Amino acid sequence: MALFKHFLNPFKSILRLFATAAKPKKSLCKDGGKPPPEKELKPKLKTFQIYRYLPHEGKTFKKSYTLDLNKTGIKVLDALIRIKREMDPTLAFRMSCREGICGSCGMNIDGKNTLACLAPISPKGTTKIYPLPHMYVIRDLVVDMKHFTKQHRRIMPWLIRKEDPGPDKQLLQSVKDRDKIDGRIECILCACCSTSCPEYWWHGHSKDEKDFLGPAALLNAYRWVIDSRDQAQQERLAMLKNYFNVFRCHTINNCTNCCPRQLNPAQAISNLRLLLTNLQNKKKPDLPGAVLIEPEKACNVETDDECKT
Ligand code: SF4
Ligand code: SF4
Ligand code: FES
Known part of the structure; x- marks a missing residue:
């Protein structure tokens, strides 16, 4: 008899399941399922x-x-x-x-x-x-952002190579060299820094040769000067080497204090001045410049263990 009861148990539980599914469920809300009325918030x-x-x-x-x-x-x-x-x-x-x-x-x-x-x-x-x-x-x-963007164009914000590497070559950069441009490439050219700089207020809208370029353009100029893949450092520095374009900065730091991306244009300008006065020099790139891309030897990170490291 005990064995027969044990045999019936699974059928009972299946029947119970059907019975509960057929029963109409009681609403948990007191007012029959209506959402509670929105609370009237005191206006702020x-x-x-x-x-x-x-x-x-x-x-x-x-x-x-x-x-x-x-x-x-x-x-x-x-x-x-x-x-x-x-x-x-x-x-x-x-x-x-x-x-x-x-x-x-x-x-x-x-x-x-x-x-x-x-x-x-x-x-x-x-x-x-x-x-x-x-x-x-x-x-x-x-x-009007015309003058601001013109100043940005003056610092040649693009990669310059002495010879064209060609479409079948890629420019290598070591992790250490890439780290050097961190904190410089994130600029979104919002102009908050330049327009908070007193030197930019006074000298930022002058004629080209006497124009203080302002922290935004100079941060970007520094980013290209120190990029290990760029080969126009001398031309870039020669363009900036005058009393007005860079040396107008008095390191007041208004620019750094207001940058919404937490960048440090004042420090970039100081570093630029060290390069302009030969107190610092750009080091040689860690990796060779242009290397041939051979499709059959191209790295596959999915399958090639060496590429993963
Ligand atoms: S405030 Fe910062 S993000 Fe904006 S332009 Fe200046 S450096 Fe670039
Ligand atoms: S540090 Fe230089 S660029 Fe920055 S606000 Fe001061 S004067 Fe202007
Ligand atoms: S809307 Fe794009 S930065 Fe504010």
Whole structure:
């Protein structure tokens, strides 16, 4: 008999399973499954005072907008987007990535140059937003970046080789040489550093030969000078070797203090000066320059153990 009971047990449990599946389930919510009503949050009002410039009317003024922070994202750019969408479509500002990558939303927020998409909204007081200082304003928070980009072009921000390696060759760089350009290649050209530099305010918009290039262009110039694959170090340094382009910097460090990518343009300028005065020299690259790529000998990291190391 005991053996027969044991044999029946699995059938019983299967029947129990069917029975529970057929039963209508009781809702765990008291009101029959309706979602609970949203709690009415106490409004957290915050005022943003924004610099406005309407070129067609020739008017410059400051305008205040008040938002409920409960309905706004946490960054200043979120607030600007809400103001533009819901309160004032005439407000102009630049933005693209919303993640501190494109460098287009640089502006002065509560006295500091930074990216609006990375700047958190301070819950206290009124937040004051201005365009990047000492730049020509096109409209509201949009500044003219033509001169800034021209300065960037002047430092020749591309790799220069004496001879063309050709499409079948690749340029090698050791890990140690690659490490040297770390912290220099991450610049997104937001112009926050240059426009916070007093020397750039005074001498950053002069004619070419007397133009102080500013921390952003000089950080990038240094990046190309020290790149082990570049062969135009002398030409690059010769272009910078004058009183104005580099030596105007007084190491005030405003640039480094405000860089939203935590880069150190002031240190790059100091290193550039050491190279310009021959107190430091560029070392020879660890690896030979151009090497032939032989497809049959190409590394396969999936299968080749040597390539994995
Ligand atoms: S160094 Fe920093 S602040 Fe200057 S342009 Fe590059 S990312 Fe912007
Ligand atoms: S360290 Fe040089 S480049 Fe940087 S803010 Fe000061 S003067 Fe300008
Ligand atoms: S929107 Fe791209 S950096 Fe701010």
